[in-house]
Structure formats: C-alpha cells, structure tokens
Amino acid sequence: ITKAGLISNLKKGVEPDLTPVNEIFLALGQRRVKMSLTMAEISRDVVKVTMAAMPPLFWYKAETNQCVEVMNSTVPMGTRLFSPNKPLEIQWKINDVLVLFSDGLPERSNHEDVDLGFEKIEEHILNNAHLPPDEILASLIKLGDDHAVGKDTDDDITVMVLKKKS
Numbered sequence: 001i002t003k004a005g006l007i008s009n010l011k012k013g014v015e016p017d018l019t020p021v022n023e024i025f026l027a028l029g030q031r032r033v034k035m036s037l038t039m040a041e042i043s044r045d046v047v048k049v050t051m052a053a054m055p056p057l058f059w060y061k062a063e064t065n066q067c068v069e070v071m072n073s074t075v076p077m078g079t080r081l082f083s084p085n086k087p088l089e090i091q092w093k094i095n096d097v098l099v100l101f102s103d104g105l106p107e108r109s110n111h112e113d114v115d116l117g118f119e120k121i122e123e124h125i126l127n128n129a130h131l132p133p134d135e136i137l138a139s140l141i142k143l144g145d146d147h148a149v150g151k152d153t154d155d156d157i158t159v160m161v162l163k164k165k166s
Contacts, residue, residue, distance in 0.1 A: 037053075056073070059092070
C-alpha cells in the first residue's frame, strides 16, 4: 500500500504532496502503523531532499572541507499531525558527499547504553570524505560496530552514501 501511494506521487518528482500517502495510512485504521522516509531526487548539480520523521543527513562540502547537518523532517506519516515540508535543495559540487541514514546508526548503543550519537558520525564523515563511497559506508558500519563492542544492534541500520564525481 505504501509503495502504491508513493509511486502514484513520484511522477511529480520529489516534490509530491505526501498528504495523499498519509491519508492511505490513516484509512488503514492501523493506529500503530507509521512511516518514516527520506526521498531524494538527484540531478547533476542539485539534490532535492524531503523527509518524514528521519534523522538529519550529513553533507560534506569538499570546497570548504566542512560537514554540515541538514534537517528537514516532520512527524511520521500515519498521524493526523503530518504536514509535508517543502524539499530542501542542495547544490552539490565535485567531491561533495551526502550521507543519509536511519536512526539505527546514531542510536547504536554499547554495553553501557551510550548511543553512538550524531557528533561522532559527523566527525567520522569529515575525516573519511576523501574515500570512495563504498569505503565511507563500510567505515560508518565499522564505527557503529566498534562503538557497540560486540553488543547486538537494537534496530535496523540503513545508510546511503553519495559522492559527486563530476
């Protein structure tokens, strides 16, 4: 059902009105069904991003050697409080890196129940942005594993790394 709602709206690009998709969730009558997502429309020079109940993404700007937290989230779909945001437009340049992830990575905890947190992820991206995307991805997963020191994850972890080459 979620896919059908999204597909019918994706013809409009990443700027669809997610309100109809939210109405599908509400019509299901499942009070516990909520949907979090990040959608990105990627073109040569611009990445448009819209989010619902997702953590921020990190944007490494190669030109200035800075890592910026980008937030454009709302409450989850499946609630009467949902109101979609206008997508953010990121003007990305050569060697810029975008890292999108679910809450499973920053909330990865160790045996003392200390979360990995956003600051360590941001610092890690800044220090590893020179690597190819697959190596950045692997290093982020390793960062979480090293922090957890053998403790199983409590949540799924989804990470996507994009790097502009030209």
